[in-house]
Amino acid sequence: MIAAIRPKVELLSPALIERVIGEALRILEREGVLFENAEARSLFSAAGAIVDEAHSRVRVGRQLVEESLSKTPASVTLYDRMGETSYVVGGDEVHFDPGSAGTRVVDHRTNRERPPVTDDLVTFARLTDALPNFHFQSTGLVSSDVPPVIGDSYRVYIALLHSAKPIVTGTFRVEGFGPMRDMLAAVRGGPEELRRKPLAIFDACPSPPLKWSHLTSQSLIDCARAGIPSELISMGMTGASSPATIAGTLVQHVVENLAGLVLCQLAAPGAPVIFGGSPSSFDMRKGTTPMGAVETMMIDMAYAQIGKSLRLPTHAYMALSDAKTADAQAGYETGIGAVLAALAGVNVVSGPGMLNYESSVSFEKLVIDDEICGMAYRLLDGIAGREIPLAEHLFHDFKPDTQFLTLPHTRTWYRLEHRHSPLPDRDTYDAWVAAGGKTIADRASERARDILETRAARTPEANLAHELRRVILEDARRCGVDSLPV
């Protein structure tokens, strides 16, 4: 056996990485970053950073950054709801999860967007749970049939009830953290057990340029103290909220993420932090933020490379599209993004299922994207010399009618070497016509229906479900919400 090499793509030269980090450290030290959160500023101040209270500005020296980096774990291990299956987020491990916080869903009957309701959140969680190439689930939809004030915690409630996969989520309000943490801790049997076996990642987005809002800083602090991994989601838009050049945007990205990372380490040394992001190439005609642009993917790959050079776990919003329906654009943007993310070794890749600048979810696309992610994983497995000799022995004494279908060698290896998926069209033309001339979206829709009709949901046992319900109802009451759809 000759082992496969892991296929890998890097976009930045060592000199450019060094330059980006160097400029970022100087900006952090000289210009600083705005932190709206008073507790965050006092943590920085106590650690010797220069804090300008009048302007909420924090200047962080190189030494504090380096100390913080040395305290940050190089990897984080997540566990599913049962605490059995583990997922290492670090090294070159790649985990795909659907994109998050969509405020629209594409209705498969009309092929038009509409606001998602609780039923859609349940469908989303159940499909994500069943689709094998998503290692994590995400709170990918915001339910329009509950008041927005509890929109964040309610998503986690539905996710925990209908899927056992680890969750990528985040808060919409400072008060949202408590009930969300309580539900996660209830799954584990307590806060310390949750710390030992993290079940969720919380995204926190700085506001470009160089600003951390009150809410997101608080999320970093709260997560750090609870041992919940924070994903730093810097999101410059080239030429709009960050420099127009890709390298220039990388500098800002590193400043914002490092500022967040230092805060996490000040709140709780050793806190798990993931170097992530959702930057984009800004469309100078439409004023939109295309996630499917190749430059967006290049920024993602590049900051992930920088994150790796700092020995940090990484994340990116890739494998998604700006198309409005599960069409060819959705396929090519998602496909290119997924493959590039995998080749870049991004640890958490959020995006599958999403359309329309991270705002909308299509269940058909979710199913198609699972297939794309499966292809990306296969690519990462690379090519091994599975047995030695490789093939010489198969040609020993070969005859004109030698074929391979019946060889034991074929039966030994074909399943391991080749993926078999019923989703892409691999019929002959006549067979395709005879089967109704279906598109990939048609087949994906059928697969989704099949999963929902035939696969039993992995629901938590009754006591846990009861406890989760108690937490969400208490949160709802605190927010003045009298009833919930489920």
Place this chain on the structure above:
Amino acid sequence: MDLTLQSMAQMAQSIIDGDKDAALRLARDVLSGGGDPQTAVEEGFIPGIQKVGALWESGDYFLPELLASAEAMKAAMSVLRPALAAGRAAALSQGKVVLGTVEGDIHDIGKNLVAALLSANGFEVIDLGADVTIERFIVAAEESGADIIGLSALLTTTMLGQRRLIDELNRRGLRAKYAVLVGGAPVTQKWADEIGADGYGENALAAVRAAKTLAGRR
């Protein structure tokens, strides 16, 4: 000093080039040289911004050029508008817009685009920035005699502020005085209808179209 064709071509060109310094200088030269501000605006600067609009429509100009031209136009008008006869100034203005991102929300790129495009299209824009309280919107609208209040929100949580502003205008008996325009990523026509907004812009250009429609109605 009579304004020469050449100087008016320079005025237009300063707008086309998005050269704010040149536009300012040319506008000041008009006043210091005793030229007619109305001629300068109507035959110098406005043809410039019209050409910019044409370059945008034809796909030659992108947002950075458009915004630079809008800034240059705003600078020239800030010098010349006070010198125009009152009736003329009003006729040149499409209307006054008080604009901001609602309380709790610090995202202002979309709002900034709307502000620049409104200015370029002849609106007087009072930009209150981001994280603006309902009270500040109302005070600014009352003090400036605005026609339109424009509210941006990026988050599903903060878009509730748009409804609160409309409720507050109703409560104070001020609702009829202002057209309310809403926009931002989570905002939809349905939401605008639900909260009783007068207009909705899915993007910055749509916001300008909506503002023009609203201004035309008033």
